[in-house]
Amino acid sequence: MTPGSFEYHAPSNLDEAIKLLGKFSDQAKILAGGHSLLPMMKLRFAEPGHLIDINRIAELKGIREEKGTIRIGAMTTENELIASELLKQKCPLIPEAARLIADPQVRNCGTIGGDIAHGDPGNDHPAVMLAVEASFVLRGPKGSRTVPADGFFLGTYQTQLKADEILAEIRVPVVGANSGYAYCKLKRKTGDFATAAAAVQLQLDGKKCKKITIALTNLGPTALKAADAAAVLVGNEVDDARIEQAAKKAMAICDPAEDLRGDRDYKIHMAGEMTRRAISLALYRAWGK
Amino acid sequence: MAKTHIAFTLNGKSVETLVDARELLVHVLREQLGQTGTHIGCETSHCGACTVDFNGKSVKSCTVLAVQANGGDVMTVEGLAKNGTLHPIQEAFTQEHGLQCGYCTPGMMVRAYRFLQENPKPTEEEIRTGMSGNICRCTGYQNIIKAIQHAAGVMRPAKGA
Numbered sequence: 001m002t003p004g005s006f007e008y009h010a011p012s013n014l015d016e017a018i019k020l021l022g023k024f025s026d027q028a029k030i031l032a033g034g035h036s037l038l039p040m041m042k043l044r045f046a047e048p049g050h051l052i053d054i055n056r057i058a059e060l061k062g063i064r065e066e067k068g069t070i071r072i073g074a075m076t077t078e079n080e081l082i083a084s085e086l087l088k089q090k091c092p093l094i095p096e097a098a099r100l101i102a103d104p105q106v107r108n109c110g111t112i113g114g115d116i117a118h119g120d121p122g123n124d125h126p127a128v129m130l131a132v133e134a135s136f137v138l139r140g141p142k143g144s145r146t147v148p149a150d151g152f153f154l155g156t157y158q159t160q161l162k163a164d165e166i167l168a169e170i171r172v173p174v175v176g177a178n179s180g181y182a183y184c185k186l187k188r189k190t191g192d193f194a195t196a197a198a199a200v201q202l203q204l205d206g207k208k209c210k211k212i213t214i215a216l217t218n219l220g221p222t223a224l225k226a227a228d229a230a231a232v233l234v235g236n237e238v239d240d241a242r243i244e245q246a247a248k249k250a251m252a253i254c255d256p257a258e259d260l261r262g263d264r265d266y267k268i269h270m271a272g273e274m275t276r277r278a279i280s281l282a283l284y285r286a287w288g289k
Numbered sequence: 290m291a292k293t294h295i296a297f298t299l300n301g302k303s304v305e306t307l308v309d310a311r312e313l314l315v316h317v318l319r320e321q322l323g324q325t326g327t328h329i330g331c332e333t334s335h336c337g338a339c340t341v342d343f344n345g346k347s348v349k350s351c352t353v354l355a356v357q358a359n360g361g362d363v364m365t366v367e368g369l370a371k372n373g374t375l376h377p378i379q380e381a382f383t384q385e386h387g388l389q390c391g392y393c394t395p396g397m398m399v400r401a402y403r404f405l406q407e408n409p410k411p412t413e414e415e416i417r418t419g420m421s422g423n424i425c426r427c428t429g430y431q432n433i434i435k436a437i438q439h440a441a442g443v444m445r446p447a448k449g450a
Contacts, residue, residue: 001332005290008310008356031354038352039333051310053357079346103422105400106334108346109353190421191335 003041010053014139014168017054022141022164024050030166031055032075032114035106036123060113060168063087072170074113078102081112090174093181093201097128100185100197117167119157119222122193126153126223128183129170130215131199137169144168153222178204180286182278185217186270188261194218195261196270198250200278202233204286209233214246214279219254219271226250229275243279247272295359299324300368308355315339315350317358318365326366326395330424337423340396341365347403349422366395369402377443378402378436387436389427397423401437409445413438 011017021028029048031037032055040046054060060075063084070091072081081087081098088095094112101124102110115125116136129136129149137146141164152160161167175181185197197217203210212233214226229249232242256267296305299322306321318324318341327350330338334352341350342364369376378398381387388394397420404411404419411419416437417430425433 002313002316003311005309005311007290008293008354010356010359034354035334035352038354042332053354055357103337104404104419105337105340105347105349105422106352108348 001042003038004044004047006041006048006051008051008053010056012056014054014057014059014166017052017057017166018139018141018164020050020052021166024052026163028052030117032117033077033106033110034114035102035110036114036118036120054166065090065174068174070172070174072112072172074117074167074169075111076113078107078110078112078115079104082107091132091172092175093128093132093183093199094125094172096181097124097183097185097199100124100183100187103191106191112170113167116152116170117159117161119153119155119159121153121156121220121222122218123223124183124185124194124197124217127197127199127215127217130223130225131181131201131213132172132175133213134170134172136167137171138162138165139168140165146171150225156221175201176203178210178286180204180282180284182281182285184274184278184281186274193261196256196267196274198271198274198278200275200282202238202279202282202286204283207237209236209238212279212282214250214275216250216254216271216275219256219267221255224253226253226275228253233279238279238283243276246279247275250275293356293359295356297358297360298362300364310354310356312355313351314341314343314353314355314358314363317355318350318363324365324367327399328392328395330392330396335424336393336396337400338393338396340400340423342368342399342403345403347400347422364399364402366399369398376402378405378440381436381440381443382433385432385436385439387428387433388425393423393425393427397425397433401440405437405441405444409441411437411441 027049031053061073078098115123134149186195194217199215202212212230216224229246232246251272254268292307328338330336334349339350
């Protein structure tokens with residue numbers, strides 16, 4: 001299988017990439033890690049006339065901390081996220097999820113930015129981004145704008161990213177004290193998309209839950225933020241009864257499509273189970289265990 | 290559309306060729322450069338048969354464009370043996386019967402080569418995780434794991450790693 005014909009561009013900096021994108025507008029696609037786009041091109045689901053490869057743009061790589069915020073270059077690969085000491089200490093949910101994406105070879109190519117910008121509800125980073133309350137720096141011909149992850153995902157393969165913009169950077173607040181996290185993903189095999197997955201980040205104040213975010217993968221046309229489920233827990237002690245209530249609230253917002261991974265009822269049931277497990281594991285970790 | 294000239298290092302030697310932008314690295318390696326050791330399995334980046342080493346990392350060459358290799362360094366299974374002597378990983382796959390039909394074997398060995406550079410003293414669990422991007426339909430994996438454990442033992446003192 002070979003993709004259809006296209007003209008290939010390999011700009012060496014972001015300004016040049018934005019210019020090319022402006023010039024070819026809707027005929028162009030950005031090539032990041034390529035593990036979603038190239039398979040789609042082989043199957044003719046995507047037939048861009050111009051491919052703009054941003055793999056040679058150094059400014060889109062790397063992970064650093066600045067004033068309590070972690071800045072992740074959009075072209076940082078999944079394996080680089082996993083290897084990052086900074087993320088392990090200051091936003092461990094991201095590497096935990098990255099470890100459950102695809103396989104070692106694919107993680108050498110696949111990037112956090114590509115995973116987010118593709119807008120596939122089966123991708124794992126969108127839900128993780130909702131849970132860690134990330135924001136995205138989008139660069140266009142007129143400069144950059146920063147938008148929150150919450151509201152960025154509009155529908156399947158649809159995001160707030162405009163045709164002339166490139167996702168340049170992901171910004172994530174450093175987790176506070178007494179925090180816990182978990183990404184629980186049910187999948188059939190290595191490399192599979194989630195049948196259902198839940199991302200949780202929480203912070204305790206004594207015995208009570210000071211703050212919690214819950215988000216779900218592959219259970220609707222976009223990653224879903226389970227705000228009602230979180231509201232059950234905030235300000236309260238997290239016990240089994242409340243975890244059960246939160247899981248029910250999370251299940252109520254699910255709208256998965258039936259496929260080979262299961263029918264709707266099964267997926268929604270598993271969404272509840274992943275939510276229960278993720279809250280419990282996050283709580284356990286927040287206790288320092 | 291005009292062809293693009295690319296030049297890169299393949300198994301330690303400089304190579305150059307003309308490619309269409311849409312050509313995949315695995316096709317160019319096999320059909321233009323005559324290195325047919327790298328196999329095409331699923332062509333959808335699941336099976337790992339086409340695994341090559343690219344700039345010091347394992348990648349699936351069915352999901353990399355040949356133009357992206359320009360200026361890079363690629364190693365295929367043909368690069369493992371030196372001067373007619375099999376690499377310890379190849380010896381270990383022979384010794385431990387780490388293959389039956391052999392179709393997945395080049396990808397397995399090239400991935401194992403990089404994995405053992407990254408982790409010279411792996412546990413069995415680490416080998417299973419590290420090799421999880423390569424599918425074998427014959428062996429049930431047991432002898433592949435043994436072969437990699439065997440190779441790790443042989444390579445450690447030799448490399449001092």
